[in-house]
Amino acid sequence: MVKVTFIEHDGTETTVEAAEGDSVMSAAIANGIDGIVAECGGSMMCATCHCYVDDAWADRTGPRKEGEDDMLESAASEVKETSRLSCQIKLTADLDGLVVHLPEEQV
Amino acid sequence: MTLIEGHKPITPADGIPVWDVDPYDEDMLRAPETFYAELRAKGPVVFIPAYSILALGQYETTQKVFSDHENFVSSRGVGLNDFKLEEPWRPPSIILEVDPPDHTRTRRIMAKALSPKVVRGLADMFRETAEEIVDDLLTKGSFDAVTDLAERFPVSVFPRAVGMRDVDQRNLVDYGACVFNAMGPDNRLRRWALERNKQIAPWIMAACARDRLTDDGLGAMIYAEAAAEDAAITEAEAAMLVRSFLSAGVDTTVTGIGNALWCFATNPGEWDRLRADPKLARPAIEEVLRFTSPVHTFGRTAGRDTEIAGYPVEEGTKVICVLGAANSDPDKWGDPEAFRIDRRPLGHMAFGAGIHGCVGQNIARGEMEALLSVMAEKVARIEPAGEAVWRPNNAIHALDKLPLKLIPK
Numbered sequence: 001m002v003k004v005t006f007i008e009h010d011g012t013e014t015t016v017e018a019a020e021g022d023s024v025m026s027a028a029i030a031n032g033i034d035g036i037v038a039e040c041g042g043s044m045m046c047a048t049c050h051c052y053v054d055d056a057w058a059d060r061t062g063p064r065k066e067g068e069d070d071m072l073e074s075a076a077s078e079v080k081e082t083s084r085l086s087c088q089i090k091l092t093a094d095l096d097g098l099v100v101h102l103p104e105e106q107v
Numbered sequence: 108m109t110l111i112e113g114h115k116p117i118t119p120a121d122g123i124p125v126w127d128v129d130p131y132d133e134d135m136l137r138a139p140e141t142f143y144a145e146l147r148a149k150g151p152v153v154f155i156p157a158y159s160i161l162a163l164g165q166y167e168t169t170q171k172v173f174s175d176h177e178n179f180v181s182s183r184g185v186g187l188n189d190f191k192l193e194e195p196w197r198p199p200s201i202i203l204e205v206d207p208p209d210h211t212r213t214r215r216i217m218a219k220a221l222s223p224k225v226v227r228g229l230a231d232m233f234r235e236t237a238e239e240i241v242d243d244l245l246t247k248g249s250f251d252a253v254t255d256l257a258e259r260f261p262v263s264v265f266p267r268a269v270g271m272r273d274v275d276q277r278n279l280v281d282y283g284a285c286v287f288n289a290m291g292p293d294n295r296l297r298r299w300a301l302e303r304n305k306q307i308a309p310w311i312m313a314a315c316a317r318d319r320l321t322d323d324g325l326g327a328m329i330y331a332e333a334a335a336e337d338a339a340i341t342e343a344e345a346a347m348l349v350r351s352f353l354s355a356g357v358d359t360t361v362t363g364i365g366n367a368l369w370c371f372a373t374n375p376g377e378w379d380r381l382r383a384d385p386k387l388a389r390p391a392i393e394e395v396l397r398f399t400s401p402v403h404t405f406g407r408t409a410g411r412d413t414e415i416a417g418y419p420v421e422e423g424t425k426v427i428c429v430l431g432a433a434n435s436d437p438d439k440w441g442d443p444e445a446f447r448i449d450r451r452p453l454g455h456m457a458f459g460a461g462i463h464g465c466v467g468q469n470i471a472r473g474e475m476e477a478l479l480s481v482m483a484e485k486v487a488r489i490e491p492a493g494e495a496v497w498r499p500n501n502a503i504h505a506l507d508k509l510p511l512k513l514i515p516k
Contacts, residue, residue, distance in 0.1 A: 029453050039389070039472070041454050043464030047223055067215060074223035107389070 002091045008035045009104045025049040025087035035102030042087040047074040048106040049086040054099035058082050061089050077103030111159040112292045113188030115423040119154035126153050131291045136499035143432035151416035160425045164432030166439035168416050173428045174461030179407035182206045186290030212339050217466045220328045226473040233477035236263050245515045249492030252509040257365035269352050270324020273314040278307050283358025291501025315349045356467045362505040366399035372489045374446045381483050388479045391448035396457035398446050400431035403504040430456040488514040
């Protein structure tokens with residue numbers, strides 16, 4: 001199992017466990033994290049699972065996937081250098097302890 | 108080799124249950140719940156000898172196969188005909204009936220034109236139009252919600268968003284119905300579709316021509332892609348993509364809206380909940396889609412020898428993914444027979460899944476949200492005013508008639 005910590009816009013911190021191979025988005029949904037909506041279910045169609053990867057982890061989560069930039073343009077909150085669609089970050093053992101911050105709004 | 112429905116006949120692997128059933132029987136298409144349940148009960152994969160196809164209905168397997176574009180391709184047709192073996196009834200779609208990398212090129216263009224940002228820009232127009240139509244219907248007694256609301260609203264807003272100057276409600280709705288009926292076997296519905304399409308196609312071609320579109324709509328965005336310096340598509344391809352807005356974006360949203368009205372007319376308690384908390388409109392849309400599966404069945408072709416649920420599957424096998432069955436699988440949803448607008452059914456299959464997931468899903472949600480929000484403000488009750496009648500279609504589960512009366516607030 002891999003641990004992921006979500007820090008919501010209001011500062012609420014929740015650490016959840018997910019299986020390797022799951023996406024950060026599905027880990028959030030399975031654990032009822034409010035700051036991730038994920039309307040399209042992971043088809044990279046909606047930009048409602050936007051997150052900011054913590055600076056300490058940005059190298060390990062790697063670059064954005066093809067098409068992710070286009071979709072992030074539709075994000076409801078500010079897009080930063082560390083912005084990712086959480087459905088496109090696949091959890092590996094290397095990401096155990098990952099910290100992501102959630103934006104103020106998703107829709 | 109004698110083809111069956113335009114594809115290679117197969118011998119199913121040992122152990123795959125055989126079911127002598129016609130999934131495209133018209134009575135069953137009108138009321139598919141028993142078919143869905145029996146398909147799931149028989150196993151993760153079932154052989155249907157009538158058409159020599161495999162059928163999937165359990166959520167887990169359906170979801171897996173439907174998103175596995177590497178083993179189960181779209182380029183050989185998403186209906187029963189195998190485009191590799193028989194000429195398709197129309198030139199294949201360059202977004203629906205293609206695989207990567209061809210698919211990636213056109214998908215990106217369509218995804219950009221239909222992005223959440225673009226849809227947000229259309230929200231006011233959607234809302235104003237919804238207000239006009241709902242105000243008008245509130246002055247009436249009973250009306251047919253299929254033609255007077257479910258068709259009228261998308262046909263008022265979507266062609267306008269595309270930038271069309273020519274609008275014909277019947278042609279626009281039937282065009283989609285034809286394309287979806289053509290995914291089935293050579294039955295009465297498919298034969299009707301091929302005939303009807305001959306009448307509509309010239310009108311669609313003309314109405315989607317570059318010079319018939321305004322320069323500020325979604326259509327112009329697609330044509331602009333073809334005119335760009337390092338264009339990824341030709342002008343002829345742009346025209347095809349613009350037409351695909353209409354084949355995939357009218358009848359489907361009409362069906363989604365009709366089904367939503369039916370859900371609320373038959374579940375008045377859920378309508379009260381939506382009125383009390385209009386923020387539930389977005390999750391309510393997802394539940395309507397899960398509960399009624401407007402697109403009930405979609406096909407793939409095994410592009411190479413592969414497997415489903417541990418059973419070997421030979422190259423060239425046609426597999427139908429019964430999305431309606433997956434969306435009502437109790438193993439996934441617990442109480443699928445309950446319509447609950449706060450269910451938030453993430454992972455439902457109504458828009459498909461994976462790289463071919465509905466590219467128009469944002470605009471579909473935008474249209475439905477506008478209408479439901481306006482109705483939640485103005486309508487106290489949605490009352491049935493006669494019997495709802497379902498219309499059989501080889502891939503769409505839609506209403507034919509839905510007599511309703513709206514009771515104002």
